[in-house]
Amino acid sequence: MTDDVQNRAESDGSPVRPSWVYTLGRVVLAPLARAVYRPRVEGRENIPAEGAVILASNHLSFIDSIVIPIAAAPRPVHFLAKSDYFTGTGFKGWFSRTFFTAVGAIPVDRAAGQAALDALDRQKDILATGAAVALHPEGTRSRDGRLYKGRTGVAYLALESGAPVVPIGLIGTDKVMPVGARMPSLRDRVTVRFGAPIDVSVHGPASSGKARRAATDQIMAAIHELSGQELAGVYNELPASSTLEKIKRALPHERL
DSSP, X not given: OXXXXXXXXXXXXXXXXXXXXXXXXXXXXXXXXHHHHOOEEEOGGGSOXXXXXXXXXXXOSTTHHHHHHHHHTTSOEEEEEEGGGGSOOHHHHHHHHHHHHHTTEEEEOTTSTTHHHHHHHHHHHHHHXXXXXXXXXXXXXXXXXXXXXXXXXXXXXXXXXXXXXXXXXEESHHHHSOTTOSSOOSSOOOEEEEOOOBOGGGGOOTTOHHHXXXXXXXXHHHHHHHHOOOBOOSOOOOOOXXXXXXXXXXXXXOOO
């Protein structure tokens, strides 16, 4: 699927045709995961059966991006993953590459200087094929269980592409696989709540920072209603590593 998505997203804009690895993953991996972990899925009917759509979710665990495509089946869903998962060697590298391809991941180089913009461009290309993409507006996992302020990349994509946004509230993924865990637990269950699609076009054009912020806040409010998390009220960022970085963060600027 990875090669198919990349080639078509960068060429004629025709619908994505998943590779045999992704098809096998949907046929074998998804039913197996549902049987083992028995996720509670609510509101799956809110996912459009066809056409471009953005699935925007809170982010509690490494497995979030795996849970969403499984819960959204039979609709194929694609998400970005760091390219390291696709470049390993030996059996471990093969297994990682095959697994992430099977669950709908598409490699992106997070080390690039324009990483955030490159990721947005890649997702925009995928949406142009009429596919579904999943992303986490918080940017990175919440380590304290709170819901952090959303970055405006999700609104930019929605406003640029015209795709509706389906908010998602994930509950319990941090218990199934906490930060630092090597294997998921079989004791806990995950709940996946899909909300009603949101049309953010009422906020204005993608070129407007005010529109991007308002649309993002609307999406995050919907995610909050579904997840029930405590609001952090700030961005989820690592501590500033230098005085210059502290000054930069103190100044008003947009987080993508």
